[in-house]
Amino acid sequence: MDYVEQRMAQEAAKPPSGSSDSLFTPLNLALLSLLLYTSYTLLFKSSSSSRPGLEIPKEQPPIVFRTFTPRTLLPYNGENNMPVYLAVRGRVFDVTRGRNFYGPGGPYANFAGRDASRGLACGSFDEEMLTKDLDGPLDKLDDLGRDEMEALQGWEERFSEKYLVVGRLVPVGGEEEAGKKE
Numbered sequence: 741m742d743y744v745e746q747r748m749a750q751e752a753a754k755p756p757s758g759s760s761d762s763l764f765t766p767l768n769l770a771l772l773s774l775l776l777y778t779s780y781t782l783l784f785k786s787s788s789s790s791r792p793g794l795e796i797p798k799e800q801p802p803i804v805f806r807t808f809t810p811r812t813l814l815p816y817n818g819e820n821n822m823p824v825y826l827a828v829r830g831r832v833f834d835v836t837r838g839r840n841f842y843g844p845g846g847p848y849a850n851f852a853g854r855d856a857s858r859g860l861a862c863g864s865f866d867e868e869m870l871t872k873d874l875d876g877p878l879d880k881l882d883d884l885g886r887d888e889m890e891a892l893q894g895w896e897e898r899f900s901e902k903y904l905v906v907g908r909l910v911p912v913g914g915e916e917e918a919g920k921k922e
Contacts, residue, residue, distance in 0.1 A: 806907045808832055810855060811874040813909060817853030818843030825906060827855040829892065830878070832907040833899045855909055857881060861892035875912045 808825075813832065816825035823836040824843045835842045835852075842848045848856075850865055859869035861884050871879055884892070 805905070807910050808907050809874070809910060809912045810871050810878070811912065813855075814853045814874065818849075824852050826851045826853070827857065827909040828860065828896045828899055829857050829881075830909050831896070831899075831905050832909055833903040834906045835899070835903050837903065855879060857892060858884075860895040861888040863891065878909065878911050 808827070813825060813827060816822055818824040818836070818839055823834055824839055825832050825834055825836075826842060827833070838846075840846055842852050844852075846852075848865070850867065850870065851859060854870050855878065858879055858881060859865060861881065862869060881889070881892070
């Protein structure tokens with residue numbers, strides 16, 4: 741083998757220029773960045789509650805399960821800084837987190853503080869869907885068809901998944917008068 745052939749064999753055996761066993765390859769830099777970001781995020785989240793200057797939200801008062809009549813449910817319509825409650829088939833839901841929808845000025849505001857069962861079942865926001873006599877019997881929904889009851893069941897399932905049940909709706913003078921705690 742002459743000198744030229746030896747030199748060519750040596751050049752062929754060398755790693756490509758620029759990659760010479762360096763730790764700073766693009767793949768290694770990307771992995772290192774990901775590792776640093778993950779470490780920083782975990783450390784920051786775990787120590788953020790002990791950092792001065794960061795506000796810790798105040799605990800909300802406990803919600804007590806209670807009974808309501810249509811009249812005692814009415815003030816829970818979101819006005820005057822009150823929570824927003826509505827009833828569906830006898831269960832009272834705290835929909836305060838959805839105040840933009842159910843509170844004053846929201847598209848479902850007429851259901852706030854009321855039994856929303858008939859209106860939700862019929863897909864109507866009309867005033868005649870709401871109980872007129874707040875001291876009368878509860879709407880038994882007996883005249884609703886199968887499709888309307890299915891629609892109501894869908895609403896009830898959505899509320900159950902998203903909001904807390906804070907009580908139940910009972911008629912005035914029923915066995916369990918409103919305001920009694922369970």
